[in-house]
Amino acid sequence: MSKTTIRLTRFELEVMEELWGIGQGSVREVLEALPTRRRPAYTTVQTIVRRLEEKGAVEQVRKIGNAHIYRPRVSRKAAYRRLVDDFLDLFGGSARPLVAHLAESGKLSLEDLRQAEELLVGEPESA
Amino acid sequence: MSKTTIRLTRFELEVMEELWGIGQGSVREVLEALPTRRRPAYTTVQTIVRRLEEKGAVEQVRKIGNAHIYRPRVSRKAAYRRLVDDFLDLFGGSARPLVAHLAESGKLSLEDLRQAEELLVGEPESA
DNA sequence: GTGGCCCTACGACAGCCGTGGTAGCTTTTT
DNA sequence: AAAAAGCTACCACGGCTGTCGTAGGGCCAC
Structure with missing residues (x-):
């Protein structure tokens, strides 16, 4: 059993799904990639991304303007x-x-x- | 999709598993049916059983002494x-x-x- | 250069879940 | 009957998750 990898919650998974899809991106890009139906507030996505970073599931790769660009660290x-x-x-x-x-x-x-x-x-x- | 039925949490499921196994039983019987490894406090099981009852997943069928006997209401x-x-x-x-x-x-x-x-x-x- | 917009960092909060303690009544045992 | 043991009802609480607000700093267009 692979209990080594990070455990993701439902919404964390959705966010990761978008990041896997686009390879890398900003909070806003993730937000806009989410299906309209379940598109929460900007800061909600931001919080999730922050938690993902704390967990090591994503990392910042660079900045565009003052926006961080994130990339998945787990497949x-x-x-x-x-x-x-x-x-x-x-x-x-x-x-x-x-x-x-x-x-x-x-x-x-x-x-x-x-x-x-x-x-x-x-x-x-x-x- | 059967979103009609009650949603059970992990531990609720474990408790139900014991009840399904023995057909019906008291809190103590459930407790003792649980594998020794993950056997929590008596009151923990009691709380779960109470929540199951609130959800309608189990019901009281009778009393033995002053102990309630519970039976699953969902398969x-x-x-x-x-x-x-x-x-x-x-x-x-x-x-x-x-x-x-x-x-x-x-x-x-x-x-x-x-x-x-x-x-x-x-x-x-x-x- | 300054106003407006966007982004970040951080805090907050409520609901769910696992966990268990306490008080008090009941049943059983001396 | 008095003590011991068991059961119930209720409360509490901390961690996790989804959800968002606010404050403040940075960037861009004018």
Whole structure:
């Protein structure tokens, strides 16, 4: 289990998602990249970015005017790994009951499973 | 998405897990059913059970001595459905990226997928 | 150079959650 | 019946998260 990486909250993840998307950016750029529906106040994003920096999830790379430009320090993959690992703890740490639940509740199609299978075969690295 | 059911926190889920296991029981029984490692104070369990009752996740069915006996009012399945649904929101609401991630990070075996496939075929109800 | 705008730094706050203490009533045990 | 043990009801509290406001400094256009 990769409990090494930083744990991100839901909104921190959304902010990171934008940063991963654009590579790097200012608070304002992140703000404007957020879907209109859930676009909070400027300072809210700012706070999140600050917390991300405290956690080491992002870093300042330079300034444009007096605005900081931030860049992710953790990969999307690592972040999701941590997220999923934490979630799996609720299922005893194993993915199987989770996938079983997904299948039972009709949230998975055969195609989904087949795609997963391909990924598995193509990348037989063990976790 | 089943956002109808009650949302349970991690520890609430653990308590429910014990209640589902024994069918019904007192605070003390739940406490003692919890794995020794993460066994908190009696009153902690009591607080959680009270909150569960406020939420409608459990109900008092009778008293033994002066102790209440509680019974789940939501099924394990419904509870996990809600849990998973909320989690899936982080993946855009779809299970596919999650399963893909699991496959890529080696958390799934082919056997896991095959089992899921069987469940899928056996229960072709759509969500 | 100065007014206006933008950015930063910091503080605040409420809700949720895990955690447990206390007081007082009940049941059981001497 | 008096003491001991158990249970309930309620309160408290600190950490985390989402949310934002304010104060003050910097930059740009005029």
